[in-house]
Amino acid sequence: MTQTPITDIDLHAYVDGQVDATRRAEIEAHLAANQAAAATVREYRRLNRRLHEEFDDVLNEPVPHAMIRVSRRQPFDVIRRIAAVLVLVVVGGAGGWVLNDLSAAQGDPVAAAFPERAGIVHAIYSAERRHAVEVASDERPHLVAWLTNRLGTDVKLPDLTEAGFQLVGGRLLPGESKPAAHFLYEDVEGRRVTLYMRHGDTGRGDTRFSFADENGVGVYYWINGQTGYALAASLEREDLLKVAKIVYHQLGG
Amino acid sequence: MQEKDRLIIEQIPRLRRYARALTGNANAAEDLVQDCLERSWNKFHLWQRGSNMRAWMFTIMHNIHVNQVRKAISRPTVVSLAEWTDDRGVKPVQEKRVEVRNVGAALELLPEEQRAVVLLIGLEELSYLEVAKVLDIPIGTVMSRLSRGRERLRQMLSDVGVEPKETVTET
Secondary structure (H helix, E strand, C coil): CCCCCCCHHHHHHHHCCCCCHHHHHHHHHHHHHCHHHHHHHHHHHHHHHHHHHHHCHHHHCCCCHHHCCCCCCCHHHHHHHHHHHHHHHHHHHCCCCCCCHHHHHCCCHHHHHHHHHHHHHHHHHCCCCCCCCCEEHHHHHHHHHHHHHHHCCCCCCCCCHHHCCEEEEEEEEECCCCEEEEEEEECCCCCEEEEEEEECCCCCCCEEEEEEEECCEEEEEEEECCEEEEEEECCCHHHHHHHHHHHHHHHCC | CCHHHHHHHCCHHHHHHHHHHHHCCHHHHHHHHHHHHHHHHHCHHHCCCCCCHHHHHHHHHHHHHHHHHHHHHHCCCCCCHHHHHHHHHCCCHHHHHHHCCCHHHHHHCCCHHHHHHHHHHHCCCCCHHHHHHHHCCCHHHHHHHHHHHHHHHHHHHCCCCCCCCCCCCCC
């Protein structure tokens, strides 16, 4: 069997995962027998690592509000929201959950923006696998103290173990006029849940446990006095509801 | 938030990372991302459903960036690209050594076209085919630019020092 010679281009393609299994095996055989080529491959890999070390922090930086444009709701969306609320009343009614999704949100732009903002935060910060949080869960006490200080209220982290989710970490984000807190949880399947919290920056007043469908991102949210909580994820509705109930019970409505 | 919003918003962190690395300047990068987002929102109807959103937005960003670089070069007060790169290539060795310990500084010394390829592949992990589409160049050109760009970076960042700048002509 004749084999195409291994060139420098092949080494790059190997480093970048751009070769098929057959060629990969040929290149690996070549590397095993050729120290200079193996050293070159190590150097190219190191270069890619250095690029990530240098620039990955940008992924963690809060995205300025000016960059986020959101289309105005279409009339269809409102109909869909009403339908969603009706379903919730039927499903949730037995559990004693009182819902007033549309009434609370409409007429108060800040309150209306709250669940949407949570959906946006989830869309932005849960897509990245490697760098999804600013402070990781192993610094939990620091995370809590820091965000308590910045939000000006006691920040408590819910324990979502019973739903299978563990804390990945958190970050501080700009809210409407004050900072907001963002926590990310993940389960063993890599599914992610965003907990978004604001204090003194949620609009007019109390909003009972409600649901908003932010186009592929479901959001359960409630505002109790000064403090608003929102739980956002691209999960089955009932799975998210289960997690949301745990958060609601632990943090208080 | 509509689907369009979500699809675009999800890409923002990656776009910012790439823009920062490409321009080497935080303000310029934010402007580039902002322009890219505006255009993506306005041209969303042109995006082919099911195709790679990230690659589509990188294409838009690349086109904006190329136009900006061209404009900057054609301004009479600005030195030509050749002079500019030459000037940067012949800095005293002492100073250059300090500079190129940092990957960002080394990237700035790369020709624009090589820098884009090295970053889209090494940092953004696009496939060679995707990069060819984003930059609208043949895949062979992607590979030759990658090979030359990476080799230069490797030389600049190794302790051996910097070799004389190679010519930018291309196969």
